[in-house]
Amino acid sequence: MTVRPITEDDIQALIDDRLEAARRVEVEAYLVRHPHLGRRVERMRGLGDALRDAFAPVAAEPVPARLTLAHLVEARRRPRLPAWQAAAAAVLLALGGIGGWGLRGTLSAPMTGVDALAQEASANYAVYAPDRLRPVELAASNSDELARWFSARLDRRVGVPDLSTSGYRLMGGRLVATPHGPAGLLMYDDPRGTRLVMLMRPMAQSGDAPMREHRTGSATGYAWAQDGLGYSLVGASDPAILHPLANEVRRTTATNT
Template identity: 55%
Template sequence: MSRPISEDDLNAYIDNALPLARRLEVEAYLERNPDVAARSAVFGVQREALRSVLGPIAAEPVPPQLNLTHLAASRRRRDWGGWRAAAAACLLLLVGGASGWMLRGVGTEQRVGINALAQEASYAYAVFGPDRGRPVEIAAADSAALVRWVENRLSRQIAVPDLTAAGYQFMGGRVVATGNGPAGLLMYDDAKGGRIAILMRPMVQDQNASMAEHREGDVFGYAWADNGMGYSLVGGSDNASLLHPLADEARRQFRART
């Protein structure tokens, strides 16, 4: 029998550090626990944001004054420099604490309606869009099975837009957990490996909403709702300029097929 899912498992899942078997167990657990899934998605987005900001700093060479030889020599000197170092350390702690306090609310604000859908789509794309190992659960070759799975979970009829004329091939998809219940996630890529995704789920609020642009970090998108079903087409900064016409075409096909 599998052991219970722990916080260590969730952190390793966010870091893509789990063996495949355990990763599948965690994904099944997140599907059954949408609140935990939403929290984990937020942490994943925050991790990528911190990496993008702090990565260049971490890559810089260590300053000469901080090498071990210099630090050992400084420690032997019983002068006022020790107090300055202590003061600097305190300052770093204060700055770090203040940064943590400011970051505590990043991505955690409660959104509703079409804004919640947009945020959920951004989080799902941030998790699965860059995944080169398992971006989809069911491949395009089994699209009929994927459609049945999503329709059963959403209790709604769905369609898979054909975006090949715009240069994007359907890769497949999966069911993902959100704070508002299960959602279907369809993934597409182009000849250069650029990816876009469409998230869809039933709407309690904003059951009919005009298309609106949204952005969450480096994820861009357009969200809308028709007849109680919400959609958001999302992608990265590399294809942001293409997203609006792609969203228009996807909406046209959804309206024609559902």
């Protein structure tokens, strides 16, 4: 029996969950033999989940009445307009669309404050926590350099919390981009390999914001702000474990901001 070679289309179809059962078995076996591709699939799935979560509020919006099937069928039954009338209608429709899109921004405002920070932390957790190749840019041995790097880019003096007494060691960190500017990302893990991600960045408004829980898929997070700097700790751990850790981070960073 001739076995078809595994192609890029097969890998993408696996990520999109579009493979037949028999072909899925072949592709998954191929990924076991090529772990670097398996890691890539994990990253792509995590990024896809993060994007779906980020745009879920938009996807949940109702379909505009002018785009419903009944409206489109009715429009096709109407007599065609002369060319000059059709052109004029197109101009008016375009102007209305521009105005409507501008109004949409006022009716469906993007997330801000701690809610936006929580969403950004969850998205970065989904991308970097599963990465077994290069989850961080600077290792834990460079924690002093990490603190200097973050402080320079965030324009705030920040520290690197030590969670070793709670059973989590620092793996390292990296700078990441958010819609609200650069953010520092720190990653921790425990002896079983369970990873946590902490995101920190300046907030638009100075002052404090109380800690709040947020959930995305299987991950739980706690986000807060103190002295104008926002933090969010995210992981797949039990909230009974994660919440005390977040409180410990908040306690230790209070002296570093």
